Amino acid sequence: xxxxxxxxxxxxxxxxxxxxxxxxxxxxxxxxxxxxxxxxxxxxxxxxxxxxxxxxxxxxxxxxxxxxxxxxxxxxxxxxxxxxxxxxxxxxxxxxxxxxxxxxxxxxxxxxxxxxxxxxxxxxxxxxxxxxxxxxxxxxxxxxxxxxxxxxxxxxxxxxxxxxxxxxxxxxxxxxxxxxxxxxxxxxxxxxxxxxxxxxxxxxxxxxxxxxxxxxxxxxxxxxxxxxxxxxxxxxxxxxxxxxxxxxxxxxxxxxxxxxxxxxxxxxxxxxxxxxxxxxxxxxxxxxxxxxxxxxxxxxxxxxxxxxxxxxxxxxxxxxxxxxxxxxxxxxxxxxxxxxxxxxxxxxxxxxxxxxxxx
Amino acid sequence: xxxxxxxxxxxxxxxxxxxxxxxxxxxxxxxxxxxxxxxxxxxxxxxxxxxxxxxxxxxxxxxxxxxxxxxxxxxxxxxxxxxxxxxxxxxxxxxxxxxxxxxxxxxxxxxxxxxxxxxxxxxxxxxxxxxxxxxxxxxxxxxxxxxxxxxxxxxxxxxxxxxxxxxxxxxxxxxxxxxxxxxxxxxxxxxxxxxxxxxxxxxxxxxxxxxxxxxxxxxxxxxxxxxxxxxxxxxxxxxxxxxxxxxxxxxxxxxxxxxxxxxxxxxxxxxxxxxxxxxxxxxxxxxxxx
Numbered sequence: 129x130x131x132x133x134x135x136x137x138x139x140x141x142x143x144x145x146x147x148x149x150x151x152x153x154x155x156x157x158x159x160x161x162x163x164x165x166x167x168x169x170x171x172x173x174x175x176x177x178x179x180x181x182x183x184x185x186x187x188x189x190x191x192x193x194x195x196x197x198x199x200x201x202x203x204x205x206x207x208x209x210x211x212x213x214x215x216x217x218x219x220x221x222x223x224x225x226x227x228x229x230x231x232x233x234x235x236x237x238x239x240x241x242x243x244x245x246x247x248x249x250x251x252x253x254x255x256x257x258x259x260x261x262x263x264x265x266x267x268x269x270x271x272x273x274x275x276x277x278x279x280x281x282x283x284x285x286x287x288x289x290x291x292x293x294x295x296x297x298x299x300x301x302x303x304x305x306x307x308x309x310x311x312x313x314x315x316x317x318x319x320x321x322x323x324x325x326x327x328x329x330x331x332x333x334x335x336x337x338x339x340x341x342x343x344x345x346x347x348x349x350x351x352x353x354x355x356x357x358x359x360x361x362x363x364x365x366x367x368x369x370x371x372x373x374x375x376x377x378x379x380x381x382x383x384x385x386x387x388x389x390x391x392x393x394x395x396x397x398x399x400x401x402x403x404x405x406x407x408x409x410x411x412x413x414x415x416x417x418x419x420x421x422x423x424x425x426x427x428x429x430x431x432x433x434x435x436x437x438x439x440x441x442x443x444x445x446x447x448x449x450x451x452x453x454x455x456x457x458x459x460x461x462x463x464x465x466x467x468x469x470x471x472x473x474x475x476x477x478x479x480x481x482x483x484x485x486x487x
Numbered sequence: 488x489x490x491x492x493x494x495x496x497x498x499x500x501x502x503x504x505x506x507x508x509x510x511x512x513x514x515x516x517x518x519x520x521x522x523x524x525x526x527x528x529x530x531x532x533x534x535x536x537x538x539x540x541x542x543x544x545x546x547x548x549x550x551x552x553x554x555x556x557x558x559x560x561x562x563x564x565x566x567x568x569x570x571x572x573x574x575x576x577x578x579x580x581x582x583x584x585x586x587x588x589x590x591x592x593x594x595x596x597x598x599x600x601x602x603x604x605x606x607x608x609x610x611x612x613x614x615x616x617x618x619x620x621x622x623x624x625x626x627x628x629x630x631x632x633x634x635x636x637x638x639x640x641x642x643x644x645x646x647x648x649x650x651x652x653x654x655x656x657x658x659x660x661x662x663x664x665x666x667x668x669x670x671x672x673x674x675x676x677x678x679x680x681x682x683x684x685x686x687x688x689x690x691x692x693x694x695x696x697x698x699x700x701x702x703x704x705x706x707x708x709x710x711x712x713x714x715x716x717x718x719x720x721x722x723x724x725x726x727x728x729x730x731x732x733x734x735x736x737x738x739x740x741x742x743x744x745x746x747x748x749x750x751x752x753x754x755x756x757x758x759x760x761x762x763x764x765x766x767x768x769x770x771x772x773x774x775x776x777x
Contacts, residue, residue: 174671177671177675178674178675179671179674179675198674198679199671199674199675199677200674200675200676200677200678200679204675205675206671206672206675208668208671208672209668210666210668212666212668212669212671212672213672214669214672214673214687214690215691216690216691216693225673225676225678226676226677229676229677229678229682230677274672274676278676278677284675
């Protein structure tokens with residue numbers, strides 16, 4: 129089922145939680161609402177669920193307008209951050225609860241569907257237990273089964289992984305993604321973890337301060353961030369930012385900052401007045417550490433953090449720290465003078481004041 | 488979680504340090520236990536002098552159970568069994584109505600933000616601080632107007648009204664502890680508000696309901712003033728009123744009889760407390776997770 133949000137707005141008193149949000153989610157698509165806490169992502173989800181009524185705007189499922197409907201009339205399933213399993217019911221009763229409400233479903237049919245849903249998330253051995261006797265991961269699975277048992281058109285997930293430990297989170301990440309594709313359900317999930325969003329979602333809607341900042345595939349968000357906030361939020365460790373002046377030289381544009389000069393193909397830049405201020409953005413993994421004197425900048429190694437697969441190296445250039453990723457074998461010692469090189473097409477340029485992407 | 492409050496099962500012998508709290512508690516409870524023992528013992532003798540009985544063993548004091556007409560103080564009162572049933576009806580109805588109203592009002596006060604909510608909560612608390620004596624005359628006039636004076640139903644309503652402030656506050660507290668997520672989940676699962684309240688929220692406040700119900704029942708069972716004032720003539724009288732009659736009538740008080748009737752009167756309450764002490768504790772501990 130296709131989901132469309134049109135100018136969706138929610139205000140609590142005078143505070144705007146979501147402001148004029150436009151979003152279209154294709155049928156069967158898995159979309160992440162990503163953003164720092166308080167950005168309005170959960171509010172958006174709760175409006176889609178029907179818990180909150182929008183202040184303005186519309187929510188459409190296919191062409192049916194649903195924003196004034198009760199949650200029960202929307203055909204949605206939802207997994208809550210706390211899982212919200214009913215503590216006084218067994219696992220089977222929990223999963224069966226949405227069915228028990230529906231009129232005209234026989235006991236046998238309910239039992240069959242509960243078993244089916246439980247098997248789907250592999251909790252069919254736990255049906256007689258109570259939520260209090262389950263581990264976090266098992267509770268999560270039961271919550272998923274309960275959300276899916278009535279075969280909803282849309283699945284909503286609110287921070288589904290944030291209460292799990294790191295290992296389990298990794299496992300459930302894959303599990304939820306597999307499940308979503310297997311069932312072929314349109315799904316929206318909320319997260320503050322960019323890694324979760326990038327790894328699981330088909331498309332990511334990045335929000336900040338009640339507004340949508342970007343809506344694109346994970347690859348595009350990473351490769352061509354629409355503005356400085358997106359560039360900063362997506363990617364770990366975060367992108368390096370440098371204030372720079374743009375100047376023309378020999379038919380190309382040179383971005384110069386304290387200790388760094390990078391030539392950028394003029395064709396990448398929109399036609400401008402030649403000289404202006406801009407913010408350079410360079411991802412740590414795009415810096416190459418070379419011998420001192422070579423590359424675009426020279427500095428000294430400030431700190432080295434080995435991370436197994438790679439090393440994170442902070443290089444002090446002038447008064448600034450630039451972060452670079454080096455291979456695990458790279459011989460870096462603190463205080464050593466090194467050069468930093470970056471391919472010019474890997475450099476992102478943002479407007480210094482508005483933060484909008486220039487190139 | 489209830490399990491946390493209970494001590495872990497012990498494999499070895501009882502250590503001295505863990506026995507100390509029990510010893511202290513026993514020290515303080517012993518006088519009460521001795522008094523109860525003395526009461527029960529004494530009820531089977533014509534009279535007591537200090538801790539020693541006078542005369543031989545007798546069931547004379549308990550004759551109000553099978554031959555109430557021979558007890559002077561009870562001669563013009565209804566027989567003991569109907570009185571007991573009246574008291575039961577009175578206490579039970581009070582408890583049920585208190586539960587019904589408190590659980591609905593408490594839920595609304597906990598979950599719905601309506602204008603005047605804080606004022607209402609404050610007002611309810613203020614009402615709770617009025618002793619029922621101060622409101623007797625006003626209540627009397629209202630009951631007369633409603634033609635409920637001298638009727639059990641009327642007294643039940645009055646008693647309920649006095650119990651409600653406490654009940655509403657207690658239940659609001661229990662509802663406050665139920666996570667919003669559970670209600671949202673039920674709504675998304677397809678339940679209506681009413682079904683959510685009944686099938687998801689109410690089972691979670693069961694400890695509160697049980698405790699409040701018991702307290703209201705006990706309070707109704709013990710109530711003397713309201714039935715005494717608002718049901719003067721009646722065939723619908725309750726035990727507490729009769730107990731007072733025994734104290735008041737005749738030239739001297741028959742302490743043997745008083746002891747026996749008193750024991751008969753408190754027995755149900757003692758039983759209730761004995762079987763429900765765990766749950767009653769929860770009202771004061773304020774726990775909700777069962």
